[in-house]
Amino acid sequence: MASFIESRRPSDGRVGRRLLVGLPLILAAGVAYGQEGELTYPRSSLVIAAGGRDLKFDVELALDEAHRSHGLMFRKKLGPYEGMLFDFFQEIPVSFWMKNTLIPLDMLFIAADGTIKHIHANAEPLNTDAIPSKFPVRAVLEISGGSAALLGIKPGDKVRHPIFGNA
Numbered sequence: 001m002a003s004f005i006e007s008r009r010p011s012d013g014r015v016g017r018r019l020l021v022g023l024p025l026i027l028a029a030g031v032a033y034g035q036e037g038e039l040t041y042p043r044s045s046l047v048i049a050a051g052g053r054d055l056k057f058d059v060e061l062a063l064d065e066a067h068r069s070h071g072l073m074f075r076k077k078l079g080p081y082e083g084m085l086f087d088f089f090q091e092i093p094v095s096f097w098m099k100n101t102l103i104p105l106d107m108l109f110i111a112a113d114g115t116i117k118h119i120h121a122n123a124e125p126l127n128t129d130a131i132p133s134k135f136p137v138r139a140v141l142e143i144s145g146g147s148a149a150l151l152g153i154k155p156g157d158k159v160r161h162p163i164f165g166n167a
Contacts, residue, residue, distance in 0.1 A: 044161065048151075051152040057141075086141075103144070107131060
């Protein structure tokens with residue numbers, strides 16, 4: 001970001017330095033925290049069309065870098081039809097890891113049209129190995145480990161939610 005700021009205003013650098021010094025404060029102010037200092041997330045519903053059924057999930061939305069970085073870390077449980085939807089606002093290759101994540105998760109890597117492109121099942125808690133999307137994706141849905149197989153969710157199934165323009 002410093003290169004972007006400096007290239008936008010090639011002055012003596014004072015504006016760029018002020019923005020860089022103030023940036024952590026601006027970012028911290030933009031992150032919502034609950035009463036106990038934990039991040040809070042907006043909530044939404046989504047539907048996965050799988051095996052001729054519509055599966056409704058209640059999800060938290062990770063819409064900015066702070067929320068995407070924290071994700072489901074330190075959670076001790078996740079309900080059977082709960083999850084977290086990470087929106088990247090464009091199709092890009094992404095990778096996740098399970099550092100500080102205490103529960104196994106299924107990661108559903110989703111294209112911009114809502115098609116599930118890849119599923120990484122039962123990601124191992126606390127593992128720091130990278131879990132790549134294998135394809136450029138718009139979003140990732142994390143659900144309880146083993147749920148995708150249990151519910152018959154597979155690549156090619158469709159996720160319906162407003163971020164995909166299909167809800």
